[in-house]
Amino acid sequence: MEQLPKVHRREVSESAAQFRAAIDSALELVQDYTGNPVSEHRDLSQPLPSLLQQCQNLLAEAQVEAPLPVRTLHHLACSGGTLISRCIAAQPNTQVLSEVDPLSPFVPSGFLPTDLIGLSRFSSRPANADTQIEMFLAGLRVLYGTATQHGQHLILRDHSHGHFSFGAAVTDRPTLHEIVSRAFPVKSIVSVRHPLDAYLSLLDSGWVQHFSPATLDEYARRSHAFLDAYQNVELIRYEDFVEDPPTVMQTICATLSLDYNPDFTETFAAITLSGDSGRRGDFISPRPRRPHPPAIDQEAEDSEAFQTLLSRLDYHRKATAKSE
Structure with a gap:
């Protein structure tokens, strides 16, 4: 399989890092909205679907209405x-x-x-x-x-x-x-x-x-x-x-x-x-x-x-x- 030139590999790597940082930032925003603290020991190496699932789970929790008084x-x-x-x-x-x-x-x-x-x-x-x-x-x-x-x-x-x-x-x-x-x-x-x-x-x-x-x-x-x-x-x-x-x-x-x-x-x-x-x-x-x-x-x-x-x-x- 043909490999990308080194400069392209660096660009792809940087883009992936930026994308992961954007997802991570979104996760923090959702966690702030739901009132759940952001873990200082979050594993940033976990695959992307797991991060997306966390966002979805937190949004689902936020949408659960508090019981009526x-x-x-x-x-x-x-x-x-x-x-x-x-x-x-x-x-x-x-x-x-x-x-x-x-x-x-x-x-x-x-x-x-x-x-x-x-x-x-x-x-x-x-x-x-x-x-x-x-x-x-x-x-x-x-x-x-x-x-x-x-x-x-x-x-x-x-x-x-x-x-x-x-x-x-x-x-x-x-x-x-x-x-x-x-x-x-x-x-x-x-x-x-x-x-x-x-x-x-x-x-x-x-x-x-x-x-x-x-x-x-x-x-x-x-x-x-x-x-x-x-x-x-x-x-x-x-x-x-x-x-x-x-x-x-x-x-x-x-x-x-x-x-x-x-x-x-x-x-x-x-x-x-x-x-x-x-x-x-x-x-x-x-x-x-x-x-x-x-x-x-x-x-x-x-x-x-x-x-x-x-x-x-x-x-x-x-x-x-x-x-x-």
């Missing part, structure tokens, strides 16, 4: 959470499960044919909390898979009342956010309302009797515990939402990675969720404070927990701004 909504009772949840349910491709708490104390005994967690609690050998959590996550995986297949976003509205506003003390147990995070990526928001308005609504509903003592000061202490549990979660004020629903809803959708429906104020009225305990209506607007005895205002002034709660939620600043 489960969204969770957290608020205390009588704080406008149902209204906000209904409006979130009016966004595209959402599936909202309302008032979720796998460890809730609000589980009636008796006839519970479809409730495995409830049945397990009242069985001849009651299931412990860890087993109840595993049962909950197993069911959630089924819902999550079905929602994902149908292009829907699974959203869990927490029933925080059973955790933070029930019994003689706040129970030391995992939050819904912590439980769901064991199996899924999670995106969450917390919504709050002026604590005096929320407390007055609790009084009106009779639910203030779920904790003891049933005072505004105790309610403020429990509200602090709730906020401590969700201190790294985006916080939305009910008052801001009813003042400017479109702007706040766009913030909520951005936080939860949901598409925004600009017509939600016209469509949310068709959505019904459990837990609608407050003053009902299909129009979003500020509501006047409920009438109440002067003694409650005095308790608010005297309660350090309540005053620090106002500051923590920035309601002191808002009240000052309105009075100016």
